[in-house]
Amino acid sequence: MTVSDNTALFEFLLRQGDNALVLGHRTSEWCGVGPVLEEDIALANTALDLIGQTQLWLALAGEVEDKGRDANDLAYFRDPYDFRNLLMLELPNEDYGRTIMRQFLFDAFQVPWLTALQESNDKRVGDIAAKSLKEAMYHLERSAETVIALGDGTDESNSKMQQALEFLWPYAGEVFADDENDVSVASKGIAPLPSSIHDVWNSTINRTFSEACLKRPESQFAHSGGREGFRHTEHLGHMLATMQTLQRSHPGATW
Amino acid sequence: MGMHVQPDQIWQWLENVPDPEIPVISVVDLGVVRDVNTAGDEVEIVITPTYSGCPAMRVIALDIETELAKRGVENLRLTTSINPPWTTDWLSEKGKARLEEFGIAPPRPAGGPERCPLCKSSNVERISQFGSTPCKAQWRCKECLEPFDYFKCI
Numbered sequence: 492m493t494v495s496d497n498t499a500l501f502e503f504l505l506r507q508g509d510n511a512l513v514l515g516h517r518t519s520e521w522c523g524v525g526p527v528l529e530e531d532i533a534l535a536n537t538a539l540d541l542i543g544q545t546q547l548w549l550a551l552a553g554e555v556e557d558k559g560r561d562a563n564d565l566a567y568f569r570d571p572y573d574f575r576n577l578l579m580l581e582l583p584n585e586d587y588g589r590t591i592m593r594q595f596l597f598d599a600f601q602v603p604w605l606t607a608l609q610e611s612n613d614k615r616v617g618d619i620a621a622k623s624l625k626e627a628m629y630h631l632e633r634s635a636e637t638v639i640a641l642g643d644g645t646d647e648s649n650s651k652m653q654q655a656l657e658f659l660w661p662y663a664g665e666v667f668a669d670d671e672n673d674v675s676v677a678s679k680g681i682a683p684l685p686s687s688i689h690d691v692w693n694s695t696i697n698r699t700f701s702e703a704c705l706k707r708p709e710s711q712f713a714h715s716g717g718r719e720g721f722r723h724t725e726h727l728g729h730m731l732a733t734m735q736t737l738q739r740s741h742p743g744a745t746w
Numbered sequence: 747m748g749m750h751v752q753p754d755q756i757w758q759w760l761e762n763v764p765d766p767e768i769p770v771i772s773v774v775d776l777g778v779v780r781d782v783n784t785a786g787d788e789v790e791i792v793i794t795p796t797y798s799g800c801p802a803m804r805v806i807a808l809d810i811e812t813e814l815a816k817r818g819v820e821n822l823r824l825t826t827s828i829n830p831p832w833t834t835d836w837l838s839e840k841g842k843a844r845l846e847e848f849g850i851a852p853p854r855p856a857g858g859p860e861r862c863p864l865c866k867s868s869n870v871e872r873i874s875q876f877g878s879t880p881c882k883a884q885w886r887c888k889e890c891l892e893p894f895d896y897f898k899c900i
């Protein structure tokens with residue numbers, strides 16, 4: 492492999508790891524304040540799965556980068572503009588409806604995406620995808636069921652879910668906008684183009700929204716910048732301040 | 747010490763290492779020990795995580811090291827593998843039976859428990875897809891009215 496090959500692979504791995512890390516951290520913010528005990532536990536377990544996946548992706552990223560950084564270094568010692576996560580995942584939780592809707596929009600992408608990644612030319616990528624996929628399928632089953640239960644629930648729960656969907660919708664399309672890095676890793680058979688997942692995602696969300704009595708917004712507009720790192724929202728910095736403070740104040744501290 | 751032991755012996759010793767979260771089954775019953783190799787006095791044990799974020803993995807590694815050190819193994823190499831990913835198919839039959847005795851319904855491909863582990867009634871319902879650890883879900887028996895853990899099938 493040449494240097495530029497590794498740069499594209501490193502970038503790809505950061506995107507994988509940062510999506511899991513940022514959503515994992517946001518989800519963990521519910522720990523202890525969930526709306527009911529079962530949901531509190533479910534959200535904490537979902538967060539735990541995501542943080543576990545983060546460790547696998549970012550450990551491999553550090554290995555590929557070959558500058559002596561491990562998963563912890565990448566998680567705790569990068570600044571907001573070095574992060575490569577989707578914007579949707581860094582937005583504040585706001586309420587439970589928005590949290591579940593975001594999880595669903597992400598899971599509906601993640602399941603077909605990881606399924607395809609299992610066939611990666613890079614066996615290390617395929618192995619992590621296969622491990623993460625089992626967890627993602629479980630998450631999708633739950634988030635889809637919960638979207639339906641709340642959407643097809645009371646007038647109040649339906650309107651909260653519709654509002655959550657409308658708020659998140661302009662962020663949902665970011666993941667499908669192929670860029671140079673996607674083309675580069677796709678040409679090497681490391682990953683498919685994200686746009687190739689769009690049809691499956693559409694059919695999953697359309698089916699779920701129709702069962703959930705929710706109206707899919709029509710706009711095609713999608714924010715961009717998170718996965719390239721050129722534009723994050725103001726929220727990421729605040730989130731990282733909380734997440735990174737201990738390691739930044741006491742570098743290398745362990746339990 | 748330079749002792750030479752066979753893999754069969756190591757597997758037997760590992761039967762004594764309980765799962766830290768469900769101590770009635772061993773790490774072998776749980777299916778997280780994937781391979782044991784020996785070469786001279788060196789022992790290599792390959793373990794796999796149940797869930798990628800399972801917090802018990804570090805304790806499991808430490809418990810394996812402690813058990814083998816007790817048996818005189820000085821040259822131990824513990825490696826982690828994620829391929830193939832762990833599946834509940836790897837739970838031993840003995841492990842499944844012990845889970846039920848302990849009050850945890852064993853996993854079933856059908857996606858839910860066969861019966862209440864306490865009163866054995868099949869009249870059960872799900873409370874939540876997640877439970878007290880990443881590997882469990884919460885169910886309830888509609889006969890004896892007790893809640894119970896179900897070992898998620900993945």
Ligand SMILES: [Zn+2]
Nearest residue numbers: 862865887890
């Ligand atoms: Zn019962």
